[in-house]
Amino acid sequence: MVRLRLNGEDHETLARSGETLLEILRERLGLTGTKHGCEVGECGACTVLVDGAPRLSCLVLPEQLADAEVTTVEGLADGAVLHPLQTSFMRLGASQCGYCTSGMLLSAKALLDEHPDPSNAEIREALAGNVCRCTGYAAIVDAVADAAETLRDAP
Amino acid sequence: MLRLPAFEHLRAESVRDAAGMLADHGGTARLLAGGTDLLAKMKRRQVMPDALVGIGHLAPLREVRVAPSGAAELGAAVTLAEALADRRLAADQPGYLEAVGVVSSPALRNAGTIGGNLCVDTRCNYNDMTEEWRHAVGYCLKTGCGERCQVAASSPRCWAIFSSDTAPMAIALGATVVVWGAEGERELPLGTLYADDGKAHLQLGPAEILTALRLPARRGWRVAYEKLRRRSAVDFPLAGAAVALELDGDVVAACRLVLGAVASHPVELHDVAQALTGRRLDDEAIEEAATAGARLAKPLDNSDLNYVWRKRMVKVILERALRRAAGADRGRLR
Amino acid sequence: MRPPPPWAGRRLGTEPGDGDALSDGFQVVGKALPRLDALGKVTGATRYADDLSWPGTLACVLLRSPHPHARIVAVDTAAAAATKGVVAVLTGADLPVRYGAIATSQDEAALASDKVRYVGEPVVAVAAVDEVTAREATKKIAVDYEVLAPVSSIEQALLAPADEPIHEGTKGNIHRLAALEFGDVDEGFAVADVVREDVFFYEGSNHLAMEEHSATAIFADGQLTLWSSTQAPHNLHRVLAKVLDLPMTRVRVVATPHGGGFGGKVDPAAHEVVVSKLAVLTGRPVKCTLSREEVFYNHRGRHPALMWVRTGAARDGQITAMHFRVALDGGALASLGAATTYYTGALQPATYDIPAYRFEACRVFTNKAPCGPKRGHGTPQPRFALEIHLDKLAEDLGMDPVALRRCNYVRPQSRTVNWLRITSCGIEEVTEKVLAASGFATRSRRVGHGQGFAVSAYLCGAGFPMYPSQLPHSEVGLKVDRGGVTVFCGATDIGQGSDTVLATVVAEELGLDRADVRVVTADTGLTPVDLGSYSSRVTFMAGNAAIDAARKIRTLLLEEAARTSGLLAHELRVGDGRFGPLSFEQAVEAAEERHGALSASGSYAPPPGISGEFRGSAVGPGPAYTYSAAVVDLDADPTTGEVLVHKVWVAHDIGRLLNPVLVRGQMDGNVYMALAEALMESQTYRKDLLHHPSVLEYKTPLATDMPAIEHLYVETIDPEGPYGAKEVGQGPFLPVVPAVVSAIHDALGVWVDEVPVTPEKILRALDARDRGALGRAGPKRFPAVPFPPCIKVEPPHAATARV
Secondary structure (H helix, E strand, C coil), rough: CEEEEEEEEEEEEEECCCCHHHHHHHCCCCCCCCCCCCCCCCCCCCEECCCCCCEEEEHHHHHHHCCCCEEEECCCCCCEECHHHHHHHHCCCCCCCCCHHHHHHHHHHHHHHHCCCCHHHHHHHHHCCCCCCCCCCCCCCCHHHHHHHHHHHHH | CCCCCCCCEEECCHHHHHHHHHHHHHHEEEEEEECCCCCHHCCCCCCCCCEEEEEEEEEEEEEECCCCCCCEEEECCCCCCHHHHCCCHHHHHHHHHHHHHCCCCHHHHHHHHHHHHCCCCCCCCCCCCHHHHHHHHCCCCCCCCCCCCCCCCCCCCCCCCCCCCCHHHHCCCCCCEEECCCCCEEEEEEEHCCCCCCCEECCCCCCCCEEEEEEECCCCCHHHHHEEECCCCCCCCCCCEEEEEEEEEEEEEEEEEEEEECCCEEEHHHHHHHHHHCCCCCHHHHHHHHHHHHHHHCCCCCCCCCCHHHHHHHHHHHHHHHHHHHHEEEEEEE | CCCCCCCCCCCCCCCCCCCCCCCEEEEEEECCCCCHHHHHHHCCCCCHHHCCCCCCCCCEEEEEECCCCCEEEEECHHHHHHHCCEEEEEEEEHHHCEECCCCCCCCEEECCCCCCCCCEEEEEEEEEEHHHHHHHHHHCCEEEECCCCCCHHHHHHCCCCCCCCCCCCCCCCCCEEEEEECCCCCHHHCCCCCCEEEEEEECCCCCCCCCCCCEEEEEECEEEEEEEEECCHHHHHHHHHHCCCCCCHEEEEEECCCCCCCCCCCCCHHHHHHHHHHHHCCCCCCCCCCCHHHHHHHCCCEEEEEEEEEEECCCCEEEEEEEEEEEEECCCCCCHHHHHHHHHHHHHHECCCCCCEEEEEECCCCCCCCCCCCCCCHHHHHHHHHHHHHHHHHHHHCHHHHHHHCCEEEEEEEECCCCCECCCCCHHHHHHHHHHHCCCCCCCCCCEEEEEEEEEECCCCCCCCCCCCCCCCCCCCCCCCEEEEEEECCCCCCCCCCCHHHHHHHHHCCCCCCHHHEECCEECCCCCCCCCCCCCCHHHHHHHHHHHHHHHHHHHHHHHHHHHHHCHHHCCCEEEEEECEEEEEHHHHHHHHCCCCEEEEEEEEECCCCCEEEEEEEECCCCCCCEEEEEEEECCCCCCCCEEEEEEEEEEEECCCCCCCHCCCCCCCEEHHHHHHHHCCCEEEEEECCCCCCCCCCCCCHHHHEEEEEEEEEECCCCCCCHHHCCCCCHHHCCHHHHHHHHHHHCCCEEEEEECCCHHHHHHHHHHHCCCCEEEEEEECCCCCCCCCEEEEEECHHHCCCC
């Protein structure tokens, strides 16, 4: 039995020995917004937040989490209100095939939570572990900067 | 999807407890802290431990202490990201943090620990492959049932590459590590932790645990770590050059130079450092030191890019590191 | 005579009598609007193939060959089949029917039966209650192989086989030979003032789509349904019917939302066939998701290409003749390689007016993962070779390399020497724009810094399908009633935004907001046929088909609005949800009352006369061509050979910008993928095994590796494109690779005639120069290939060359 504090809710689920957080999210809890592109920590598609910091869920065991709060892409919006990163990604075309998007969004959220006004280089550094094959990263970097501005302007 | 093999997860309540668990399993258990190296290798069936002993949560391993002198002690389970964010370390141990900052990607630095990076397994692109691939190539000396080294067929030993970024820099800084074993704690110079064997590069007993890294006070020293890699993030080093030196005017008063990723262990350039000591750190001295140091690098065709090019680059990065330590603002201590 | 384009004479949002409405008055077209499926992607709600699950789904795992070339002597699956939890085991004997992406190349078996031809070729499939059980069971399978000598290179493939050819019935290991000559090439060389020859090599690469391929099949009520991340559901539909011996009426293929294609999901794949067969056998849903390494084995990526080119020119730079030779390493299967072979020669004359052109190509089989179509399909390699060759020719002539190109540019409304029909053509304009924006002519000159320029062309959709047919290439159904507007089309959104394009087109025609248009695509059970997402065909072909359908509905609604208002149809303004005095809903209700539910179909087939008539003429022609030009600015370090790209300017003749958000994404993505191939990516082998079968070792640029990109657009308003639009999915890729190599030469004075340009190659070229040799790194010679005599094709007569 695995207990998880996930997107603000408590979850309990059965899991086989050796199932990673990635498998538990996708296959036990049906939260398929977290993607996989390599399963060995090389592509960033499975990025989630653990206590606000990006982690690769393919290399996280539930036993390592203890009481940590896990945030997945499904937990990014506040109910029906999208996170500014989500709106900026949509508006600026930062999501094409969309497969890297969840990981990108969560890496970006961790950045903006720490650095409300990141430089272009800081945004790129924060996203360096997330591979994207569609956008050349350009629209993604623009969208993160755009969302940062929205967040700074927010009351 | 690549999945982990089955194993038993054991949660240690103390370092002693963890050592006991390791001993109980007689070498078939592995320590788990960040898991970034181990879990990937388990998914590729390079290692198949019966049990993982979780130590990442142990408070004594999670501490960073910095003395007024600037000397620091970091618990082995402090993450790379936590070390990077520590203002005291930024002030007093910038050389070490420079190396920490070029390890992999932000997400992996959030998981990976400073102890894990010191102990990171040696790498070889005949070995860091899936079970199916290694089966197809016929395995090798490092894992599985292989009877020969795939990169040097006539060699009796494994040539997997030492791939830590932080260890060369820490050695250059004169670091020691604390190891906890059945006989209690021992402290040893970090450099002596490593053996020149890609298959078994750590001189640790099966139930021994590296618990802390101790960095001596190095205020006033000049430091630089140059990492050769293909991309600006994520990649392991193709070569690394760590320099720590103390200048008396423009004369080298003390100096340590260490290469990474050019052999199965970090290569400390004692003779080159000795030759530099007492000399003016001018272009000629740097050129001579870099040339001499690069001679000791013996890359093989088991990593990214052409190995002849990699050997040639060792001189370049060593020269860059020395040059930066000699004069550039970056890397200079208070 | 072509029928007028679908919107000819229409007045969009303008007063009656305002004849020229193309440049303005659009309601949706041309606006920077987000893609319609963006919400699902940013919230994680979009369900990709591996996100789908059904109760009781079996997991399928494939056992693959560990040998590059071997005969299968025996397969023992008894122990695996007896394993608890295993439901079915398949071998090659269960799937004897061969198939392939194109009609003339049916050489694939989903599971190998007689022999294996590459490491990673599927041999046995196991279906079990879960993936762990299935994988464990594969370890109990014993396959007895008799190992054969592998063929590892183009050169080796051209020799007599050591053991036996990779495929039966081929001459040695040669898969395809092509030899064409347009005009009198010998005469062209004879009159040339300068003749130059060069040899180039372009390494193979993988698509590395972020999503690993996945497919799930269900067989129920005599109907097979396959959900798969495929780029070409129609073709897969045909293949499954053939291999499973089911009528097409009993097979349905649904292309799921796509985690990236780039050509890697065009071919029917073994796992798609296998799960379908297993579903039929077991009656249970069966899923197979490939691992990253398995994706590298499935491959179908860029062909490694060895190229030789010889060009003659007059002193003033006019090209008098060109002779182009290509040898392609096809890997173990045909895939779309027959088309690839011809593509490597087809588009050189699409940018340059070459009066006499000889093209010889050869594709060989080797014991490697099969090559196939990747973004630019067969054209990035020759474009790289051609552009660098022209740089060198300019040096020989003492000419500015841009000036040399410009004096040979093709013109709009012309016919190339190989009979391609050029209509709209912005090659001059893209050149001008990119030169002006980059300051190429006045770039700073210092050692280690350089800029490079190159130009290219690409087609807007293959003019001919993958199987002989006179049927439409794209069909659209449109349903309009009181419940709403729904577009049905077989086109597949692989991330490029084609669903959004379809909604845009229909919204524009019916004066609606895009959100009012529901789009149902890529489901062979529900949607009319579209040939698939390849060859940059969807916007042009499906877009036109959608316009065709929407205009029929528009006409019906205008009639009702005219009837109700007493005005003439052409007096009515359509837009903002209104048809003249009626709201859209009122117009629909009136029409529905009269006709019942409104439905219309539209279709598109390329016009006749876009190609010549000779063997091989079906590859290359498209209904229109885009033109792209790039300037790359970089630093190249003479000490290390490392390259740092600062900026890329890319100008593209897009016809018309339908949506700047989507277009920008394609421009950026093209530049990125081209830089990756120019500097990093390679699918290479060592000991006949993949060298880099992981995301870590298969180096691709990260966010921190990408330079700034500046986009420049030229709108040539193509006479046949939807609202004048042309493709952008592949064209802007092409000039970037040669521009990188040219810039490196500009920076260091050496040529690297081989991509990817790794640091060691640059140092090799510099070392050669320092030794007093030619400052060059690259292949030395083109191998002896038994090309057949050229098929001689009379080029279009000068008098008729201008259409």
